[in-house]
Amino acid sequence: MERLLAGLRGIVAVKAVDRGVLERVAEEEGRYEKSAFLPLQNEGVRQVLARQAAVALLKDRQFREPPAPTVYLVERLGEAAPLRGQVLEAEDARYHILGEEVLASRRPYAEKTLFLAESFVLFPERRASPGTPSYFLIPPLGFAELEERQEELGIRRIISISPSSLSDVILREACGFPADTGCATLLVGFDWDAGAAKARP
Secondary structure, three states: OHHHHHOOOOEEEEEEEOHHHHHHHHHHHHHHHHHOOOOEEEHHHHHHHOOOEEEEEEEOOOOOOOOOOOOEEEEEOOOOOOOOOOEEEEOOEEEEEEEEEOOHHHOOOOOOOEEEEOOEEEOHHHOOOOOOOEEEEEOOEOOHHHHOOHHHHOEEEEEEEOOOHHHHHHHHHHHOOOOOOOOEEEEEEEEEOOOOOOOOO
């Protein structure tokens, strides 16, 4: 598996991550959530910790665009069902999308927008009410290159996440990745498929 990942365009380094490192990352993300100026939940990190194994990737700017935004502004779903395309599903939870990271593949937008920054867009007309709690959410994403070969690799429940800048430092130190500001880390988590031949990293 490491050979497959290392051969992807834009991947600089690959390293298996042990449980102790994942727990340190989860603890750091928990502290980051509590100290953040705006409400934030990194659900992706919690889901990686719930997987049986994980690998860290160091990627440069040549790596592909993520399959979906890596961060959203969301609110809890109320009784009124949001329109199609406005719902984010992450594991067993469902959220109403109020804003998202800007991806070239998702532009132009068909509704009224407000750019919070060059890389983040809000959908102001979607807000249910000022009293409904909202927060930034970092969800788990798929990883197509492994999903396409999961039977061959003997893995399942594959997810990838983007760690915070502080967790990025932990991963670089634990994995021996260089402190290159032109690169970023990703965590990929998965379960082994007990019914298949295991192609271990």
